[in-house]
Amino acid sequence: MKTKSLGLLICLLSSCANLPSLNKTESCSFPMDNNYPGGLVNYYLKSNDSDLKNKLQMGNLKFTICRDEDFNANILAPIPLTYSKNKIEVILNNELIDSISIKSKFYRxxxxxxxxxxxxxxxxxxxxxxxxxxxxxxxxxxxxxxxxxxxxxxxxxxxxxxxxxxxxxxxxxxxxxxxxxxxxxxxxxxxxxxxxxxxxxxxxxxxxxxxxxxxxxxxxxxxxxxxxxxxxxxxxxxxxxxxxxxxxxxxxxxxxxxxxxxxxxxxxxxxxxxxxxx
Ligand SMILES: [Zn+2]
Missing domain, CATH: 2.70.70.10 (Glucose Permease (Domain IIA))
Incomplete structure (x- = not known):
C-alpha cells in the first residue's frame, strides 16, 4: 500500500493537476472493467479539487466520488440497462478530457x-x-x-x-x-x-x-x-x-x-x- 509521503511526492511531481491517474491505490477498491449497460464505470482522476463533483461530467450519468489519502478521485458511475451510447465523454471544467468506451452486453x-x-x-x-x-x-x-x-x-x-x-x-x-x-x-x-x-x-x-x-x-x-x-x-x-x-x-x-x-x-x-x- 502507498504511504502518505509517497502519495505527496507523486502529487508534487504532477503538481496535483487534474491528470488521469494510471495508479490504483488500495484505499478505494471498487469493481473494475464493467463498462456495459447494467454495469459500473470506475474511473480514476488525480485531483485534489474539493469541488470536483461540480466541475466534472460523466456524460449524462450520475456519479459518486471516493477519495483516498493520495489525492486520487475514484469516480463511480452506474450505467442504466437502457443506456444505448457506445461511449461516455468525461468533461472537466467544460473541457473534454477523456472518452470511455461502453461495451454492449448480451442479455438473454x-x-x-x-x-x-x-x-x-x-x-x-x-x-x-x-x-x-x-x-x-x-x-x-x-x-x-x-x-x-x-x-x-x-x-x-x-x-x-x-x-x-x-x-x-x-x-x-x-x-x-x-x-x-x-x-x-x-x-x-x-x-x-x-x-x-x-x-x-x-x-x-x-x-x-x-x-x-x-x-x-x-x-x-x-x-x-x-x-x-x-x-x-x-x-x-x-x-x-x-x-x-x-x-x-x-x-x-x-x-x-x-x-x-x-x-x-x-x-x-x-x-x-x-x-x-x-
Ligand atoms: Zn428475480
Missing part, C-alpha cells in the same frame, strides 16, 4: 408461465397497494447517505443455484415485461440469507410482487434488497455487519418457487449484483 430472454392470473395482471383492488409499495421501494433504492464506503466486495447472500441472471428480458405468458433487475438464487425454503456487506435496514415490507422484502443501505448511494423471503430476521434501522442473517429464503410474492431475488442499486440505478461478488 426468459419466458415463464404463471397460472395465477391475479399475479400476472393484478386485480384493480390491488393497484393502490402496488403503487404505495412501488413508492416505498423507489425512496429506499434512492437512499443516499454519506459514508466512508471504500470497498464493495460482497459474499453471495445465500448458498444456492443462479436461476435467473440480472438483465434478462422477461416474458410472462408470452407478454413482454420489465427487465429482470436482480439476480435470482434458487435455494431451499428457510435457508438463511446473509448481509453481503455491512449495512443498515432501511425498509421492511410485505409487498405484492416482492413478498417479504428487506432493503439495506450500504452508504454512498449503494443499496441492496432481498425479496420473496419466508420471513425477515431484522428490525428497521438495525445495523448489520457482513455475514449476519437478515432473513430466510421463501416463496412469498410473485414467484414460481423458493428463491432469493437480490437487487443492488447504485444511486437508484439497478446494476448487476454479480460484479460485487468477491
Amino acid at each position: 430472454e426468459s419466458r415463464i408461465q404463471i397460472q395465477n392470473k391475479d399475479l400476472v395482471n393484478p386485480p384493480s383492488s390491488m393497484k393502490k397497494r402496488i403503487e404505495r409499495e412501488y413508492l416505498r421501494g423507489l425512496t429506499a433504492k434512492n437512499t443516499l447517505t454519506s459514508s466512508n464506503l471504500k470497498q464493495t466486495k460482497m459474499d453471495i447472500p445465500v448458498t444456492g443455484i443462479t436461476s435467473s441472471e440480472f438483465g434478462v428480458k422477461r416474458f410472462i405468458n408470452g407478454e413482454p415485461r420489465n427487465r429482470h433487475i436482480g439476480l435470482d438464487i434458487a435455494a431451499n425454503e428457510g435457508e438463511p440469507i446473509r448481509a453481503p456487506l455491512d449495512g443498515k435496514v432501511i425498509l421492511i415490507g410485505n409487498f405484492f410482487y416482492k413478498g417479504n422484502v428487506v432493503y439495506l443501505d450500504h452508504g454512498n448511494g449503494l443499496v441492496s434488497s432481498y425479496s420473496h423471503m419466508s420471513k425477515e430476521a431484522v428490525v428497521i434501522n438495525q445495523s448489520l455487519i457482513a455475514g449476519e442473517v437478515l432473513g430466510y429464503v421463501g416463496s412469498t410474492g410473485r414467484v414460481t418457487g423458493p428463491h432469493l431475488h437480490w437487487e443492488v442499486y447504485f444511486l437508484g440505478i439497478p446494476i448487476n449484483p454479480e460484479i460485487f461478488i468477491k
Whole structure:
C-alpha cells in the first residue's frame, strides 16, 4: 500500500493537476472493467479539487466520488440497462478530457408461465397497494447517505443455484415485461440469507410482487434488497455487519418457487449484483 509521503511526492511531481491517474491505490477498491449497460464505470482522476463533483461530467450519468489519502478521485458511475451510447465523454471544467468506451452486453430472454392470473395482471383492488409499495421501494433504492464506503466486495447472500441472471428480458405468458433487475438464487425454503456487506435496514415490507422484502443501505448511494423471503430476521434501522442473517429464503410474492431475488442499486440505478461478488 502507498504511504502518505509517497502519495505527496507523486502529487508534487504532477503538481496535483487534474491528470488521469494510471495508479490504483488500495484505499478505494471498487469493481473494475464493467463498462456495459447494467454495469459500473470506475474511473480514476488525480485531483485534489474539493469541488470536483461540480466541475466534472460523466456524460449524462450520475456519479459518486471516493477519495483516498493520495489525492486520487475514484469516480463511480452506474450505467442504466437502457443506456444505448457506445461511449461516455468525461468533461472537466467544460473541457473534454477523456472518452470511455461502453461495451454492449448480451442479455438473454426468459419466458415463464404463471397460472395465477391475479399475479400476472393484478386485480384493480390491488393497484393502490402496488403503487404505495412501488413508492416505498423507489425512496429506499434512492437512499443516499454519506459514508466512508471504500470497498464493495460482497459474499453471495445465500448458498444456492443462479436461476435467473440480472438483465434478462422477461416474458410472462408470452407478454413482454420489465427487465429482470436482480439476480435470482434458487435455494431451499428457510435457508438463511446473509448481509453481503455491512449495512443498515432501511425498509421492511410485505409487498405484492416482492413478498417479504428487506432493503439495506450500504452508504454512498449503494443499496441492496432481498425479496420473496419466508420471513425477515431484522428490525428497521438495525445495523448489520457482513455475514449476519437478515432473513430466510421463501416463496412469498410473485414467484414460481423458493428463491432469493437480490437487487443492488447504485444511486437508484439497478446494476448487476454479480460484479460485487468477491
Ligand atoms: Zn428475480
